[in-house]
Amino acid sequence: MKVLLLEDDFSTNAAMVHELEEFGFIVDSCLDGESAMNLVYEKKHDLYVLDINVPNFDGYEVLKFIVEKYPNALTIMISTHIEIEYLKKAFALGSNDFLKKPFEMEELLLRIRNIMRLVNPQGNQEGCDLSQGYTYSLLSGELLYHGINVKLTKKESLLLRLLVQNLGNVVSFETIQNYVWDNEEVSAITIRYWVCALIKKLKNGMIVNVRGEGYRLRKLS
Numbered sequence: 001m002k003v004l005l006l007e008d009d010f011s012t013n014a015a016m017v018h019e020l021e022e023f024g025f026i027v028d029s030c031l032d033g034e035s036a037m038n039l040v041y042e043k044k045h046d047l048y049v050l051d052i053n054v055p056n057f058d059g060y061e062v063l064k065f066i067v068e069k070y071p072n073a074l075t076i077m078i079s080t081h082i083e084i085e086y087l088k089k090a091f092a093l094g095s096n097d098f099l100k101k102p103f104e105m106e107e108l109l110l111r112i113r114n115i116m117r118l119v120n121p122q123g124n125q126e127g128c129d130l131s132q133g134y135t136y137s138l139l140s141g142e143l144l145y146h147g148i149n150v151k152l153t154k155k156e157s158l159l160l161r162l163l164v165q166n167l168g169n170v171v172s173f174e175t176i177q178n179y180v181w182d183n184e185e186v187s188a189i190t191i192r193y194w195v196c197a198l199i200k201k202l203k204n205g206m207i208v209n210v211r212g213e214g215y216r217l218r219k220l221s
Helices: 010-022 033-042 059-069 084-092 105-119 154-165 173-180 188-199
Strands: 002-006 026-030 047-051 074-079 097-100 128-131 134-136 143-145 148-150 170-172 207-210 214-217
Touching: 002 010, 002 033, 010 026, 010 105, 026 033, 026 154, 033 059, 047 059, 059 074, 059 084, 074 105, 084 097, 097 105, 134 154, 154 173, 154 188, 154 214, 170 173, 173 188, 173 214, 188 207
Parallel strands: 002 026, 002 047, 047 074, 074 097
Antiparallel strands: 128 134, 134 143, 143 148, 170 214, 207 214
């Protein structure tokens, strides 16, 4: 899961990045609103965790930009302020949740689980059944085979997440490039290499090449 963190306190930022990465998240962190805006413009994340009082553009301005660019983005605002006006503004701008600082990382993780459940009530974020004994966690990015962890590289995990989110549907080459490589120009050969690497870690036939369109993940009976 790709997370963009905006937190201007350096030590708090570093601690949060460490904890989120321990949970298996891939984190881009920023210390000011302008850097966050640039990252939002460059690439899409699965979750945005935004402090309100930061230099340059504040968290509200960043939130507004995110929601305009990605209407279905998952966002959590964090702040030392607890006044109702701050909560009202955050939710009015489209935030999914609001967390008061200081907080335990376990609480942040619970909030993340909750907003993912709300946007996908039919899904199991802890273990999406892929059939043939395979399950994938949309939260941590872990692939399990009969409960045993299957080691994935960063590229393989991002690719699998994208395919799982679109289970049964074709994912285009352009979508793969934008998500897995952050819009960086990559060749079709490179994409095919990483798809083949992922195919080797699943049952034959679970990932299908749809000629000229992209790839599709399917459940096998």
